[in-house]
Amino acid sequence: MKFSERLYEKLQPIWRKNHTHPFVQGLGDGTLDKEKFRYFMIQDYLYLIDYAKLFAIGAVKATDVETMGKFAGLLDSTLNEEMSLHRQYAKKFGITEEELENAEPAPTTLAYTHYMLHVGQNGTLADLLAALLPCMWSYWEIGKELNEIPGARDHEFYGEWIQMYSSDEFGNLAQWCINLLDELTDGKKEEELEKLEEYFLNTTRFEYLFWDMSYHLQTWPKDE
Numbered sequence: 001m002k003f004s005e006r007l008y009e010k011l012q013p014i015w016r017k018n019h020t021h022p023f024v025q026g027l028g029d030g031t032l033d034k035e036k037f038r039y040f041m042i043q044d045y046l047y048l049i050d051y052a053k054l055f056a057i058g059a060v061k062a063t064d065v066e067t068m069g070k071f072a073g074l075l076d077s078t079l080n081e082e083m084s085l086h087r088q089y090a091k092k093f094g095i096t097e098e099e100l101e102n103a104e105p106a107p108t109t110l111a112y113t114h115y116m117l118h119v120g121q122n123g124t125l126a127d128l129l130a131a132l133l134p135c136m137w138s139y140w141e142i143g144k145e146l147n148e149i150p151g152a153r154d155h156e157f158y159g160e161w162i163q164m165y166s167s168d169e170f171g172n173l174a175q176w177c178i179n180l181l182d183e184l185t186d187g188k189k190e191e192e193l194e195k196l197e198e199y200f201l202n203t204t205r206f207e208y209l210f211w212d213m214s215y216h217l218q219t220w221p222k223d224e
C-alpha cells in the first residue's frame, strides 16, 4: 500500500470533521458571514507568507535538480501569483493592502505556521512534505466537494475561492506532492512512517483549528 493511501484511510474521521465544519459548510451554501471570511482572508495571507518559505526549504532539501526546480516554481507562483490574487480578492471584502501588510497573526495561525516551519527546517524532505501536504490535499478535497453543490462556484463572494481550489491545475499540484511523498517513503521503516504520520496528523488537526479560529474570530487575550 502506498503511504498516501495509508494516510488517506487513517485520517478520514478528521477530514470529515474538517469538511463539515460550519465555516466550510457556509462557504458551500453561501451563508457564511462575510465578517468571518474577511478575518479568514487576512489570517490566510499571513499563513501564505510562511507557507511560501516551506517551498524555499523544499528547494534546499531536494537532492535532484528537477525537484529543486519544482519547489522554486511553487515558491515563485505562491509569492507572485497566488498572493497577488489573494490581495485582489481581499479588496472585494473591503480589506486594504495596509491592513494585510500590518496584520498580526492570531494564536492558531502562529502555532500552525511555526509548527510547519519547525518540522521543515529540522527534518528531512519527507518530513517537510508530510507537514505541508494536508494544506494542499484537504483544500483540494474541500474544493471538489463544494464545487458539486449547485450554484456554489458562481456565488458572488465565495465562488472564486471554490473555483480556484477545485481546479485541475491546483489538483495537479497536490498530486505532485502526494507522489513525491510516496516515492520518498517507499521501503522506509515503520518507525519512520509513524513519525511522518504524526506530522501529517498534526497539520490536519491544525487545518481544523484554522477553520474554527476563523469561525470564532479568534484573538489574543485582551489585557490592556
Ligand SMILES: Cc1ncc(C[n+]2csc(CCO)c2C)c(N)n1
Residues within 6 Å of the ligand: 044, 047, 048, 051, 077, 078, 082, 134, 135, 136, 139, 173, 207, 210
Ligand atoms: C490555512 C490554509 N490551509 C491551506 C491552504 C491552501 N494552500 C495554501 S498554499 C497552497 C499551495 C499552493 O500555493 C495551498 C493549497 C490555505 N490557503 N490556507
